[in-house]
Every structure is written in C-alpha cells, then in structure tokens.
Amino acid sequence: MIYFRNIHVFFLCCFFSLTSRADGNVPPGNTVNGYVKDARNGEMLVGATVAIKGTGQGTVTNVYGFFSLDLPVGENVLQFGFLGYNTFELEVNNSRRVTIELQPKTQTIAEVVVKGEGNEGSSRFPLLGLEKMESSSISNIPVLMGETDPMKAIQMLPGVSATSEGSSNFTVRGGNPDQNLLLMDEAIVYNAGHLLGFFSVFNNDAIKNIQLYKGDFPASEGGRLSSVLDVRTRDGNMKYFEGSAGIGLISSRLNLEGPISKDKASFLVSGRRTYLDLFLPLAEDEEIRNNKLYFYDANVKINWIAGDKDRFFLSGYMGRDLFKDELAQLDFGNNTFTFRWNHVFSPSLFSNFSFVRSGYDYFLGTSEKDIEDMEWVSEFNDYMFGADFSWFITPEHTLRYGLRSIYHRIDPGVVSGMDENSLFQEVDLPRNNSLEHGIYFSHTAELSPWMILRMGLRYSVFQNIGPGKSFVFDEYYEVTDTVEYSKGNVYNTYVGLEPRAGISIFFNPRLSGKMSYSRTRQYIQLASNSTSSTPLDVWFPSSPNIKPQIADQVSLGFFKTSRNGVFEHSLEVFNKWMQNTIDFKDHPNLILNETLEGEVRAGTSWARGFEIMTRWNTIRFKGWLGYTFLKSERVAPEINEGRPFLSPYDHTHDFSLFMNYRLSTRVSVSGNWVYYTGAPVTMPVGRYEVDGEFIPLYSERNAERMPDYHRLDLSMTIDGKRGGQWVFSIYNVYGRKNPWAINFVNEDGEPYNIKAEKTYLFSIVPSISYTLEF
Amino acid sequence: MKNLDKILKVVGEKINKNSFINQTLTLFVFIGLASGCTETIELELETAAKRxxxxxxxxxxxxxxxxxxxxxxxxxxxxxxxxxxxxxxxxxxxxxxxxxxxxxxxxxxxxxxxxxxxxxxxxxxxxxxxxxxxxxxxxxxxxxxxxLPDVSAPDSITMEFDEGWNVWKILLYARENPETEDYYMFRLFKNGTLISNTISEYSVVSDKFFDEGNANGIWVQSIDAGQESGEFEEGDVITLQMCGITEEYFDFVQAVQQENRGQYPLFSGPPANVPGNISNGALGFFSAFSVSYVSLLYHEGEDYSEK
The missing domain is CATH 2.60.40 (Immunoglobulin-like)
Known part of the structure; x- marks a missing residue:
C-alpha cells in the first residue's frame, strides 16, 4: 500500500498548492464564469463556445457546461454560441458568474445538428482524433431494425468499424475491441452488448452526447490503448415535465423527465424492453413457445443545483438479457451507479468528484434441476473514486489535474451442480483483486494567437492485491509453482509514466494543423480471440506473468473549413506502436481456466494509416464522407512461427458515407453506405487424412481475407403534426449477403466434394418505429 | 477442478449446438427481419506444397x-x-x-x-x-x-437414454491412480464393430474428470439415437474401449475435433494447424496407447430412462 499512500500525499500537496494559489493570486482584469444551457429544457450545453468579441480569444464549456474566462481590463462583449442555437451577446465590465440560456434556432433544425470539429472554439483545442456526436444526430443514422444506437453511429466515423456483421462492438485503428474504454457517466462498461451484441446498452433516449478519443487521449483518461468512448447522459428537463414513448420492431421505449424543483433539480427516467417474446406463445412449435428471449434496460438520473457553487448528479444504469430454451439458460447484464459533485472553489477553479460503481455479471445454467445440471456464474465489480480539477489561470493558460483510483474485483467463474447428488464438483476460480490508480496533470497554453500547446503527464499505478494466487510458469508454459498471497498483501506493482503532448497551429482562420504524441498503458484485458463479443466475458488483469500493454502514438492532422463553414475537411495521419499486446496460443483454453495466463503469448503490434473526412452542413442537406487507409500488424515469437501477421481488424480501405436531406419541415431522408476490405482470416490451403477424418492444413495466421463488406441503408423520418414521429428504414437495401462466417461442408455426403459455404445474417431488413412525444 | 472437462464438454456442446445464436436468429426470422442463411460460395484458395x-x-x-x-x-x-x-x-x-x-x-x-x-x-x-x-x-x-502409457481395466458400464439430447449415454464405473496425471480415450463397438470410427467421434478426457481416481457413472461416450447404430435389438453387445493415451495425443484429438466443428465468430478464435508428432514437417500422428474393454448386453424390456 506504500505506493497508494505516496500518491495521496503527492496529490494532496498538488491540490493544496494549486488551490491556495488559485485563491490568493487573482490576475488583473475580470473573470467571468458560469454555465451555458439550453433555454428550452435547461440541459447544459457541452462544448459551447464563449468568445471575446473582436479578439478571437475564447474558450469552450466543459462536459458539465461550465466555463471560466479572464477578460482584458475594460469593457468586453462576450459571444456565446452553439451550433443550432442563436448566438447570445453579453456586455461585461466586472467579474461575475453568469448562467446563459441559448435559444434553439428552431426546434426542427436543432434536431438534425451534426456538430463538427470546425466549431470555432473546439477546433482550437489541440486534441487529434476527437469525434463528437449529439444524440440528435445519432438518431438520424439508419440502423439495423430501427434501433437507434450510438455504437452503430460511431462505426460510421473514419478509423472506426464494426467488429462483425450487425455487431454494435467496434474496433479503432485495427485495435482489439477490449482496447476501447467505454464510459457511461464515468462508469466503465465492460460488456456493451444486448442480444449477442446486435444492440448496445446505450439507450439514445437517455444520452446527451458522446465523444470518442481515437488514441490521443487527454491526460485525464487512461487504461486502454485504442480509444475512449465517453458517453454522457442527459440531465433531465429543468423547466417542465415531458416524455416520449416509442415502439419499434425490437423494443418499446419510455422516457420521462422533468423538474423536481424548477431550475434547481430535475430527474430523468428512461427504459427499454424488447417485447417480441410476448408473441412466442403464438408459435406453432411447442419448444419455441416455452422459450424466453428478451432484454431490458433502464437509466435513471437526478441532478440538483445546490447553489452557485455546487451541483450534484446521481445516475444509474441497469440492464439484463435473458435467453432460455429447454436445454439451457443464459442471462447477463451491466449495472452502474455514479455519484458526482461539481464544486466551484473560485471563479477560476472548477472541480468534480466522482464515486462510481460498475458491475457486469452472467449466469449460464441448464434449465432443469437434475444431477447433470449445473450453473455457472461470473461477476466483475469496479469501485472508483475520482477527483478532477480545472484551473483557468488566464485565458492563455488552463491547468487540469486530478486523480482516479479503481478497485477491480473479478470473480472469473464458479460452476456448481444444482442438485445435492450432482455429478459435478464445484469449480471455483479464485477471486482476483487489483487496484488501478492514475494521477494526471495537463497544461494547455496559448503561446500566441496562432499556436496552442498542450502538455500532459499521467502517472499510472497498477497493483495486484491478495488474497490471491499466482502461478509460476516454465518456458513451456507448464505450472511449476503456485504462490498464495494473504489478504491485503500487495504482491505485484507496475508503475509507468504516460506523457501526452499536442500542438495546434492556426495558419489562417480556415486552416489549422495539429500534431500530437501520447502514451497509454492498459492493465486489464479480455480473454477472447474471437472477433465477436460473447456474453461469457473473462477479463483478466496484469500480473507477475502478464506485463501491462503499452501504446505510443503520434499523429499529424490538417483541418480546413470552406464555403463559410459549410464544409469541413480533415486529414489525419497516425502511427502507433504497441508492446506486450495480448494474443493467445493456437487452440487456447480460455473458458474456466485457472491457469489462463499460460495461454497468453504476448507480442508487439503496430498500426499506421490515414483518415480523410469531409463534412457538410446546411439547413437542408448535411452529411459526411470518410475514408480510412489502415495497416495493422502484430508479431509474437510463439505465434505464426514468429512471423508478422495482420490484425483481424485490418480493413485496408474503409469508406463511409452519410447523407441527410430535409425534404420539408416535417420530412427528411437519410442514407448511409459503408464499404471495407474483408477482414483477414486464416484459410485452409491443404487437407490430409488421419483415422478416416479430414484435417485442414492452414495458411499462415490471417493470411487470407473475407470477401469485401458493403451495405446501403436508407431511412425516412416523418414528424407528425401532433408531436409523433414515424421512422421507416431499410437495412442493406440491395441485399448484399455479407458473410458472417465461412465454413466448409461435404456435399451430399460425398467425401471428396467439399464446398465453401458462407453464413450471412441479414439480407434486406425493413423496419418501422413510432415515437410519441408528450 | 475434478470435472472441469465434463463441464467444458457440456458447455461446449451447448455452444456447438449454437442454441443461443439459433434462438436469436429464430426470433428475427419469426418476425421476418433476418434471412440468416447459408449459401455456397466460390472461394479461391492457395495450395500449400505437399507433405x-x-x-x-x-x-x-x-x-x-x-x-x-x-x-x-x-x-x-x-x-x-x-x-x-x-x-x-x-x-x-x-x-x-x-x-x-x-x-x-x-x-x-x-x-x-x-x-x-x-x-x-x-x-x-x-x-x-x-x-x-x-x-x-x-x-x-x-x-x-x-x-505407451498403461491403462486400468474399467469395472462396468451402463447405458441411459437422454431425451433432451436424443442420445444414448454410456456411463462408466472405473478406478484409476489419482497420483498420476493420465489421459484417456473412449471408443465404442457395437457387436464387435467400431462405431466411433472417426476422430470426431472419439472421446478424450484427462483424469481430472475422475473424482479422486473414481468414476461412478460418468458420461464418457454417446450413441446418437437418430443414427442406425442407435437402434438396438435384444442381445446387442455394446463394448467400451478405454485407452490410456499420452497428453500429446490428447491435444491432437482435441485440436482435430475443434477444427472440424465449424467456425463461428461468436465463439471461435482463428483456426490453427493441428499439432502433430512427426519430424521434418510431416503431418499426422504416430500414437501409442494401451487398451482395455468392458461390455454390456442390451435387453429389450429393461428400463434405460435416466435415473
């Protein structure tokens, strides 16, 4: 625990020195701080611009809608703006706290906003590979079975693609899906899939916006190599009670929100449930009639503005999937709980304290209770504390610093018989406890009007703590010794610095360039070598046998706006090196394996490529076109005989096109088309026969490719006169049979007539949904 | 950890049957949304040098x-x-x-x-x-x-019909040395003819499967009731061959079975070559094992339902 204590001391020193300086050393001029809100419902606006008129200087609101800005001496006019909202101007000649409410331009236009990087304030922030989306733009993208899904929306962005057909799981720049950090109100979501991953746990009704960092993380974020997906839920209407109810082919939804005390406190409750299982009793087949198959989830949030300086948020998520047939039952789900306290220490010092619990668990069992039946449960729990400070020293200098500590408790699996006379003896994989800490500090400095520098440093610590068991492996990965550790004993510690740096240069108001470097470390990973997500996840941490994964990434980008901001173009080049990346030996045993670490074969990986994107945004017509070129390779001494092989997510070319056209004030149409090079796979290159059985002889790992993937989706949205909304959509309009799996079968029992057979999941899938607002 | 293999087998079979995928897709098909299907495709594959x-x-x-x-x-x-x-x-x-x-x-x-x-x-x-x-x-x-490892003779076997799986289950009663790490292979004969006649039909286990060296009616082999070999007449002799095999051969059989099971992205990792034990790049396996036998007689009037 020595490290832990040292960090606290260090952190507290930082904290007191900085806060005392912030209080005692007020710079000349006036400081204006406060919040920017939506005038209609009081929802905080994230990333709204606050500019000092005529100077080109300014800032943007943070994730809580807060800003702080030091003004030059004298009278100033502040301009507040947010895409889709009317600009608001305010004359200021003294230090004060303000709450600005921006009017949406018109309600219908506000709903089709696609917010881009080109928004003046945010483009000045030197972070590369940052993508933002508002929930209103997510709902415009046509999706499978009409289920609006933020994870499907981000798959349309350059550098991001789906891991397999129809999956909501995604890969960023050739990385593994477990290298993405998924955060819902700061709580880590460990398995984001419903219904075997076809839908995600993020309910768009409850979401305010999402931000995706593709490798150049701010110093406050860490723990994963590929990306951070930061999902923030809405606070709930502060002005009046409202709600919506929707029904689609898969699920029905209900969203209620309103003030508890006007402009002081509000609530939001949002839930979904699939309802098709209600029709199962109508099935002719008796076996199907008794089956169960559904998921539900619920988001609840309460927020309270306790005064000028304090704001509290309480949010929770709970979701569950259940499958049951006559043989087996599987159920799984996530739950998260987040408590946050925003406190404004001084006009220029904003802070947020968070307490988060998040968990994931699953149950697999046989349906009947007899001696051959068993149940298998596994559970993952996280407890997190975080403190984050933003100190707006001068308009040119902002400091952000803080600490985050997580306690991970993993119960990889307990399998037991359900009957007293069970044939099974209990299998109980030992609980695994670990601590993960990060302290961070970053400084954003506007060195001149045309140059902004960001320097950040994160110090991360990972500790395995007892009670626990550690195995000693020999060079053949056979266990030679087992060491038991007592409760509270810190038996392994990894520490590391994670520097982050970026620079933005503004060549002219329409053209800027950015360059960045970041190092990230990942201490916890998924034991999976499949390209699809399954509910039976086993996460395992770094340990004496498993070194932390480390990634270094450099990127360079250019951003240009044209036609008075209608078009935004970006080009980004990246190069990423990763050490100790996790892979598994051939035919690994990843299920219920106490010595799982013996199956790991670590190696190095690299990914390089570029991303081009053009967005356009007019009142009637908006959309984007993205293209990614990627090469992502891995090498491990004991895999593929030590020769490099492609990442299973290496899609050389990846196009995505999204268009939304407003035919009238009530009708709009959208379309998207995606194309990517088929994923690398291992294919047979020969065959031989032993004991009457054909055995395939394979190519090198991932040396062949699946057929290329492409698909067109269309949708039409019609707003009814009385607040209802119809959405008609067609997934895979031209019925491309994209293979999900390729298998080889014998035809007609002829032993030597082998044919390749593809399994595809979805051909043309039409859907319809209706939402009623009240 | 005694019966991990057994659990894995049960779980594996459930996964093999893809019952969850099927059910999800059945539901989608039921409401006319998915046309999840298979289709033959032309695929050009490289050919490796012969071995x-x-x-x-x-x-x-x-x-x-x-x-x-x-x-x-x-x-x-x-x-x-x-x-x-x-x-x-x-x-x-x-x-x-x-x-x-x-x-x-x-x-x-x-x-x-x-x-x-x-x-x-x-x-x-x-x-x-x-x-x-x-x-x-x-x-x-x-x-x-x-x-060539040794094997102890099994005491007896019994047979049970499992309606859920539609199989005849062969249950083993045997003892073995709990001190050593042993691996076994089980094959079935009906009236003297081998009916587990491909590697996919062999059953291999490690002795973690035995409770302190004792097998008291554990399920080691199956006969598919839908097949011809699953139809029995009075006096049919069902013989279980129990073989003591090496860990290397155990791994080989498991790998062959895994490779021939079919690839689905939900549960499969990348396919990989089956490990052999021949030098100089040759494929296949040269195995050595000891065998012992135990039989039972099928009687028409007997109750073979699950106990």
Missing part, C-alpha cells in the same frame, strides 16, 4: 498393426489423398526393431507381423525413409517417438 502424412499406432494388443502413409492435397481436391509406396518403415521399442511390409493390394498401407504388440512403459520410435515427397530427387527421413 507426408503419417497415420498409425502401436497398442498393447498382440495383433497385426497398420500404418498408412499418404500425401496432403489441395483443400478442394476431389479425390482421396495419394498414397506413398515403397517406403522403409521401422518401429523400435529400444530393444527390438519391427520392420513393416507394404500391403501388395493396398498401396500405402504398411503392416507389422501378427505377434507384434506394445509394452506399457516403453517408448516406440517410428522411422520412415526412402521417400521423396518434395520430388527434389533426394530421399527424406521422418521420425517420431511415442511413449
């Missing part, structure tokens, strides 16, 4: 033992693997050397004398020479070493 394939074993039974030599072929080849003739094949246990002769009428099949049998505890070495698979004009030599 020698060895398929043979030594058991502790005194009998004529056979070994088959063949070549690997392209994956979509529409004919049987070509056999390899004219090879010199020797099996040695460190004391005696047995020279195998090639069958006159079945090329590629090599046989031992009729009184050849292995002895548990000895290691058998195979040598194959005088073959030129890569056709470079130079003869190649291949070797392999296989220790």
């Amino acid at each position: 020698l394939v060895v398929d043979g074993n030594v058991t502790n039974e005194q009998k004529m033992h056979f070994l088959r030599l063949s070549e690997s072929v392209s994956f979509f080849s529409d004919s049987a693997s070509p056999t390899v003739s004219g090879a010199q094949v020797l099996i040695s246990d460190g004391i005696n050397v047995e020279r195998l002769s090639e069958a006159q009428d079945i090329p590629g099949i090599y046989y031992t004398s009729e009184n050849f049998g292995g002895v548990p505890g000895r290691t058998y070495s195979l040598s194959v020479s005088n073959v030129d698979i890569d056709e470079d004009g130079e003869m190649e030599e291949y070797t392999s070493h296989a220790p």
Whole structure:
C-alpha cells in the first residue's frame, strides 16, 4: 500500500498548492464564469463556445457546461454560441458568474445538428482524433431494425468499424475491441452488448452526447490503448415535465423527465424492453413457445443545483438479457451507479468528484434441476473514486489535474451442480483483486494567437492485491509453482509514466494543423480471440506473468473549413506502436481456466494509416464522407512461427458515407453506405487424412481475407403534426449477403466434394418505429 | 477442478449446438427481419506444397498393426489423398526393431507381423525413409517417438437414454491412480464393430474428470439415437474401449475435433494447424496407447430412462 499512500500525499500537496494559489493570486482584469444551457429544457450545453468579441480569444464549456474566462481590463462583449442555437451577446465590465440560456434556432433544425470539429472554439483545442456526436444526430443514422444506437453511429466515423456483421462492438485503428474504454457517466462498461451484441446498452433516449478519443487521449483518461468512448447522459428537463414513448420492431421505449424543483433539480427516467417474446406463445412449435428471449434496460438520473457553487448528479444504469430454451439458460447484464459533485472553489477553479460503481455479471445454467445440471456464474465489480480539477489561470493558460483510483474485483467463474447428488464438483476460480490508480496533470497554453500547446503527464499505478494466487510458469508454459498471497498483501506493482503532448497551429482562420504524441498503458484485458463479443466475458488483469500493454502514438492532422463553414475537411495521419499486446496460443483454453495466463503469448503490434473526412452542413442537406487507409500488424515469437501477421481488424480501405436531406419541415431522408476490405482470416490451403477424418492444413495466421463488406441503408423520418414521429428504414437495401462466417461442408455426403459455404445474417431488413412525444 | 472437462464438454456442446445464436436468429426470422442463411460460395484458395502424412499406432494388443502413409492435397481436391509406396518403415521399442511390409493390394498401407504388440512403459520410435515427397530427387527421413502409457481395466458400464439430447449415454464405473496425471480415450463397438470410427467421434478426457481416481457413472461416450447404430435389438453387445493415451495425443484429438466443428465468430478464435508428432514437417500422428474393454448386453424390456 506504500505506493497508494505516496500518491495521496503527492496529490494532496498538488491540490493544496494549486488551490491556495488559485485563491490568493487573482490576475488583473475580470473573470467571468458560469454555465451555458439550453433555454428550452435547461440541459447544459457541452462544448459551447464563449468568445471575446473582436479578439478571437475564447474558450469552450466543459462536459458539465461550465466555463471560466479572464477578460482584458475594460469593457468586453462576450459571444456565446452553439451550433443550432442563436448566438447570445453579453456586455461585461466586472467579474461575475453568469448562467446563459441559448435559444434553439428552431426546434426542427436543432434536431438534425451534426456538430463538427470546425466549431470555432473546439477546433482550437489541440486534441487529434476527437469525434463528437449529439444524440440528435445519432438518431438520424439508419440502423439495423430501427434501433437507434450510438455504437452503430460511431462505426460510421473514419478509423472506426464494426467488429462483425450487425455487431454494435467496434474496433479503432485495427485495435482489439477490449482496447476501447467505454464510459457511461464515468462508469466503465465492460460488456456493451444486448442480444449477442446486435444492440448496445446505450439507450439514445437517455444520452446527451458522446465523444470518442481515437488514441490521443487527454491526460485525464487512461487504461486502454485504442480509444475512449465517453458517453454522457442527459440531465433531465429543468423547466417542465415531458416524455416520449416509442415502439419499434425490437423494443418499446419510455422516457420521462422533468423538474423536481424548477431550475434547481430535475430527474430523468428512461427504459427499454424488447417485447417480441410476448408473441412466442403464438408459435406453432411447442419448444419455441416455452422459450424466453428478451432484454431490458433502464437509466435513471437526478441532478440538483445546490447553489452557485455546487451541483450534484446521481445516475444509474441497469440492464439484463435473458435467453432460455429447454436445454439451457443464459442471462447477463451491466449495472452502474455514479455519484458526482461539481464544486466551484473560485471563479477560476472548477472541480468534480466522482464515486462510481460498475458491475457486469452472467449466469449460464441448464434449465432443469437434475444431477447433470449445473450453473455457472461470473461477476466483475469496479469501485472508483475520482477527483478532477480545472484551473483557468488566464485565458492563455488552463491547468487540469486530478486523480482516479479503481478497485477491480473479478470473480472469473464458479460452476456448481444444482442438485445435492450432482455429478459435478464445484469449480471455483479464485477471486482476483487489483487496484488501478492514475494521477494526471495537463497544461494547455496559448503561446500566441496562432499556436496552442498542450502538455500532459499521467502517472499510472497498477497493483495486484491478495488474497490471491499466482502461478509460476516454465518456458513451456507448464505450472511449476503456485504462490498464495494473504489478504491485503500487495504482491505485484507496475508503475509507468504516460506523457501526452499536442500542438495546434492556426495558419489562417480556415486552416489549422495539429500534431500530437501520447502514451497509454492498459492493465486489464479480455480473454477472447474471437472477433465477436460473447456474453461469457473473462477479463483478466496484469500480473507477475502478464506485463501491462503499452501504446505510443503520434499523429499529424490538417483541418480546413470552406464555403463559410459549410464544409469541413480533415486529414489525419497516425502511427502507433504497441508492446506486450495480448494474443493467445493456437487452440487456447480460455473458458474456466485457472491457469489462463499460460495461454497468453504476448507480442508487439503496430498500426499506421490515414483518415480523410469531409463534412457538410446546411439547413437542408448535411452529411459526411470518410475514408480510412489502415495497416495493422502484430508479431509474437510463439505465434505464426514468429512471423508478422495482420490484425483481424485490418480493413485496408474503409469508406463511409452519410447523407441527410430535409425534404420539408416535417420530412427528411437519410442514407448511409459503408464499404471495407474483408477482414483477414486464416484459410485452409491443404487437407490430409488421419483415422478416416479430414484435417485442414492452414495458411499462415490471417493470411487470407473475407470477401469485401458493403451495405446501403436508407431511412425516412416523418414528424407528425401532433408531436409523433414515424421512422421507416431499410437495412442493406440491395441485399448484399455479407458473410458472417465461412465454413466448409461435404456435399451430399460425398467425401471428396467439399464446398465453401458462407453464413450471412441479414439480407434486406425493413423496419418501422413510432415515437410519441408528450 | 475434478470435472472441469465434463463441464467444458457440456458447455461446449451447448455452444456447438449454437442454441443461443439459433434462438436469436429464430426470433428475427419469426418476425421476418433476418434471412440468416447459408449459401455456397466460390472461394479461391492457395495450395500449400505437399507433405507426408503419417497415420498409425502401436497398442498393447498382440495383433497385426497398420500404418498408412499418404500425401496432403489441395483443400478442394476431389479425390482421396495419394498414397506413398515403397517406403522403409521401422518401429523400435529400444530393444527390438519391427520392420513393416507394404500391403501388395493396398498401396500405402504398411503392416507389422501378427505377434507384434506394445509394452506399457516403453517408448516406440517410428522411422520412415526412402521417400521423396518434395520430388527434389533426394530421399527424406521422418521420425517420431511415442511413449505407451498403461491403462486400468474399467469395472462396468451402463447405458441411459437422454431425451433432451436424443442420445444414448454410456456411463462408466472405473478406478484409476489419482497420483498420476493420465489421459484417456473412449471408443465404442457395437457387436464387435467400431462405431466411433472417426476422430470426431472419439472421446478424450484427462483424469481430472475422475473424482479422486473414481468414476461412478460418468458420461464418457454417446450413441446418437437418430443414427442406425442407435437402434438396438435384444442381445446387442455394446463394448467400451478405454485407452490410456499420452497428453500429446490428447491435444491432437482435441485440436482435430475443434477444427472440424465449424467456425463461428461468436465463439471461435482463428483456426490453427493441428499439432502433430512427426519430424521434418510431416503431418499426422504416430500414437501409442494401451487398451482395455468392458461390455454390456442390451435387453429389450429393461428400463434405460435416466435415473
């Protein structure tokens, strides 16, 4: 625990020195701080611009809608703006706290906003590979079975693609899906899939916006190599009670929100449930009639503005999937709980304290209770504390610093018989406890009007703590010794610095360039070598046998706006090196394996490529076109005989096109088309026969490719006169049979007539949904 | 950890049946949304250079033992693997050397004398020479070493019909040494004919499967009730062959079974080559194992329902 204590001391020193300086050393001029809100419902606006008129200087609101800005001496006019909202101007000649409410331009236009990087304030922030989306733009993208899904929306962005057909799981720049950090109100979501991953746990009704960092993380974020997906839920209407109810082919939804005390406190409750299982009793087949198959989830949030300086948020998520047939039952789900306290220490010092619990668990069992039946449960729990400070020293200098500590408790699996006379003896994989800490500090400095520098440093610590068991492996990965550790004993510690740096240069108001470097470390990973997500996840941490994964990434980008901001173009080049990346030996045993670490074969990986994107945004017509070129390779001494092989997510070319056209004030149409090079796979290159059985002889790992993937989706949205909304959509309009799996079968029992057979999941899938607002 | 394998087998079979995927897709199909289907596709595959394939074993039974030599072929080849003739094949246990002769009428099949049998505890070495698979004009030599483990005789077996799976389950009663790490293979004979006749139908387990060295009615093999071999008449003899195998052969059988199970992205990792035990890049396996048998008689009036 020595490290832990040292960090606290260090952190507290930082904290007191900085806060005392912030209080005692007020710079000349006036400081204006406060919040920017939506005038209609009081929802905080994230990333709204606050500019000092005529100077080109300014800032943007943070994730809580807060800003702080030091003004030059004298009278100033502040301009507040947010895409889709009317600009608001305010004359200021003294230090004060303000709450600005921006009017949406018109309600219908506000709903089709696609917010881009080109928004003046945010483009000045030197972070590369940052993508933002508002929930209103997510709902415009046509999706499978009409289920609006933020994870499907981000798959349309350059550098991001789906891991397999129809999956909501995604890969960023050739990385593994477990290298993405998924955060819902700061709580880590460990398995984001419903219904075997076809839908995600993020309910768009409850979401305010999402931000995706593709490798150049701010110093406050860490723990994963590929990306951070930061999902923030809405606070709930502060002005009046409202709600919506929707029904689609898969699920029905209900969203209620309103003030508890006007402009002081509000609530939001949002839930979904699939309802098709209600029709199962109508099935002719008796076996199907008794089956169960559904998921539900619920988001609840309460927020309270306790005064000028304090704001509290309480949010929770709970979701569950259940499958049951006559043989087996599987159920799984996530739950998260987040408590946050925003406190404004001084006009220029904003802070947020968070307490988060998040968990994931699953149950697999046989349906009947007899001696051959068993149940298998596994559970993952996280407890997190975080403190984050933003100190707006001068308009040119902002400091952000803080600490985050997580306690991970993993119960990889307990399998037991359900009957007293069970044939099974209990299998109980030992609980695994670990601590993960990060302290961070970053400084954003506007060195001149045309140059902004960001320097950040994160110090991360990972500790395995007892009670626990550690195995000693020999060079053949056979266990030679087992060491038991007592409760509270810190038996392994990894520490590391994670520097982050970026620079933005503004060549002219329409053209800027950015360059960045970041190092990230990942201490916890998924034991999976499949390209699809399954509910039976086993996460395992770094340990004496498993070194932390480390990634270094450099990127360079250019951003240009044209036609008075209608078009935004970006080009980004990246190069990423990763050490100790996790892979598994051939035919690994990843299920219920106490010595799982013996199956790991670590190696190095690299990914390089570029991303081009053009967005356009007019009142009637908006959309984007993205293209990614990627090469992502891995090498491990004991895999593929030590020769490099492609990442299973290496899609050389990846196009995505999204268009939304407003035919009238009530009708709009959208379309998207995606194309990517088929994923690398291992294919047979020969065959031989032993004991009457054909055995395939394979190519090198991932040396062949699946057929290329492409698909067109269309949708039409019609707003009814009385607040209802119809959405008609067609997934895979031209019925491309994209293979999900390729298998080889014998035809007609002829032993030597082998044919390749593809399994595809979805051909043309039409859907319809209706939402009623009240 | 005693019955981890058993659990994995049950879970594995559930996963194999893809019951969850099927159910999800059934639901989608039910509401007319998914057309999840299979379709034959044309696929151009590379062809690897041909390699020698060895398929043979030594058991502790005194009998004529056979070994088959063949070549690997392209994956979509529409004919049987070509056999390899004219090879010199020797099996040695460190004391005696047995020279195998090639069958006159079945090329590629090599046989031992009729009184050849292995002895548990000895290691058998195979040598194959005088073959030129890569056709470079130079003869190649291949070797392999296989220790022959011992096996204890099972006490008895019983049979039960499982309606859920529609299979006849063969339950084993046996004892073994809990001190050593042992691996077993189970195969079934019906009236003297081997009915588990491909590797996919072999059943292999480690002795973690036994409770402190005791098997009290554990499910070790199955007969599919939908097949012809699953139809029984009065007096049919069902025989279980229990073989003591090496860990290496256990891994080989498991890998073959895993590869031939089908690839679905939900549960499969990348496919990989099956590990063999022949030197010089040859494929296949030369195994050595000891065998023991136990039988039961099928009676029509008897109650075979699950207890």
